[in-house]
Amino acid sequence: MTESTASDAAQTGGLPRQRRTFSIGELAKIFEVTPRTIRFYEQEGLLAPERRGQTRIYCEKDRVRLKLTLRGKRLGFSLAEIREVVMMYDAMPDGNARQLQRLLEILADKRANLERQLEDIRLMHKELDDVESRAREVLSGLGVDPPRH
Amino acid sequence: MTESTASDAAQTGGLPRQRRTFSIGELAKIFEVTPRTIRFYEQEGLLAPERRGQTRIYCEKDRVRLKLTLRGKRLGFSLAEIREVVMMYDAMPDGNARQLQRLLEILADKRANLERQLEDIRLMHKELDDVESRAREVLSGLGVDPPRH
DNA sequence: CAAGCACTTTACGTTAACGTAAACCTCGGC
DNA sequence: GCCGAGGTTTACGTTAACGTAAAGTGCTTG
Numbered sequence: 001m002t003e004s005t006a007s008d009a010a011q012t013g014g015l016p017r018q019r020r021t022f023s024i025g026e027l028a029k030i031f032e033v034t035p036r037t038i039r040f041y042e043q044e045g046l047l048a049p050e051r052r053g054q055t056r057i058y059c060e061k062d063r064v065r066l067k068l069t070l071r072g073k074r075l076g077f078s079l080a081e082i083r084e085v086v087m088m089y090d091a092m093p094d095g096n097a098r099q100l101q102r103l104l105e106i107l108a109d110k111r112a113n114l115e116r117q118l119e120d121i122r123l124m125h126k127e128l129d130d131v132e133s134r135a136r137e138v139l140s141g142l143g144v145d146p147p148r149h
Numbered sequence: 150m151t152e153s154t155a156s157d158a159a160q161t162g163g164l165p166r167q168r169r170t171f172s173i174g175e176l177a178k179i180f181e182v183t184p185r186t187i188r189f190y191e192q193e194g195l196l197a198p199e200r201r202g203q204t205r206i207y208c209e210k211d212r213v214r215l216k217l218t219l220r221g222k223r224l225g226f227s228l229a230e231i232r233e234v235v236m237m238y239d240a241m242p243d244g245n246a247r248q249l250q251r252l253l254e255i256l257a258d259k260r261a262n263l264e265r266q267l268e269d270i271r272l273m274h275k276e277l278d279d280v281e282s283r284a285r286e287v288l289s290g291l292g293v294d295p296p297r298h
Numbered sequence: 299c300a301a302g303c304a305c306t307t308t309a310c311g312t313t314a315a316c317g318t319a320a321a322c323c324t325c326g327g328c
Numbered sequence: 329g330c331c332g333a334g335g336t337t338t339a340c341g342t343t344a345a346c347g348t349a350a351a352g353t354g355c356t357t358g
Contacts, residue, residue: 071269076225100284107281114270120220121263128254132256
C-alpha cells in the first residue's frame, strides 16, 4: 500500500496511466505524508499541479516529482537542492548552454555526495556489526538467549 | 588534512596514541566544524571530555565519538538517535539484559534505515545518469562540447 | 605588563521543514 | 436543506541544530 511498482494497468482499470489523476489526500496516503507537506512543497516550487476551481489535481508527472523529492529528502538533500535539479530538468528543452553546464556541475556534486554516503554506510554497517556482536557477548554472559534475527 | 587513517605514530612522535589529547579548536579543524558545534554536542550528551580547570581536554576516545557522530549526521540520523546508540554502547559492560535487548532493536532499526538508503542511492544514481545524458544530448544539439568529466 | 590569542559561559537569533488551528467553500447523500 | 468528508487559505507555533554576540578567564610572548 506504499507504492505501485508493477503494472499499473490493473489499478487504473486499463486506462492509459497518463490520464490517471490524484487528489492531495490520495497522494498523501500513497507516500505517507500529510497534505500539508505536499502543499508546502508546492509553495517551495517543487510541484505545480493543475486546478479544477480551487482544488488541486495531481497528474502522473506530479506523482513522480513528489516521489523523487521524498527520495532526495531521505538522502539528506534540502528542498532547495532538490528544486535546483528538478526545475532545471524541466527547463532542459529550452535551456541554454550556460544553464546546462551548471546542471552538470550540480549533478557531479550530488554524485560526490552519494559516494561519500556509500562509504559512510559501509563504515556505519561495520560499527553496527561491532556493537551488536559485543551486545550479544554480554547478553550470553548473562545467560540470556539473544534473538537470532 | 582532514583525518589521519594511516599510522598515527608519525604524528604523535611515537607516543602511544592513547595519550594524545586535543583542544576544542584542534578537533574543530580536524573535522571541519566549529567549536560551537562540539560544545553543542557535549550539551546534548554526546561528548564528555575531561577538564583542566575550565578548559576541555579531548582524548582519543572523544575524537572517535565525534567522528561517529558526524558520520551519523551525514547519514541523516538526528543527534538524539545517535546519542541513543552511543550512550548505550558506553553503558554496555554493566548494561542489564533489558537495555541490551533494546539496543539490539535500535541497531536493527538503523540497519533497516541503511538498507533503504542504499536502495535510494542506487535509484538516485540512475536518475542522475538519466538527467546527465539528456543534458549532454541537448548540449551537443546546440553544438557545444560538453565536458567529459 | 600589556597585548593577543584561545578558551569559557550565557543568552538571544536563525533557518528549514513542517504542525496546528481557525474559518471558509463545495459536493454527494439522506 | 443540511451534514459530513474532503478540500482551501492564512497565519502563527514548533523543533533541531546550530550561529552569533557579549563579556569574562588564562597563558605566553614581545
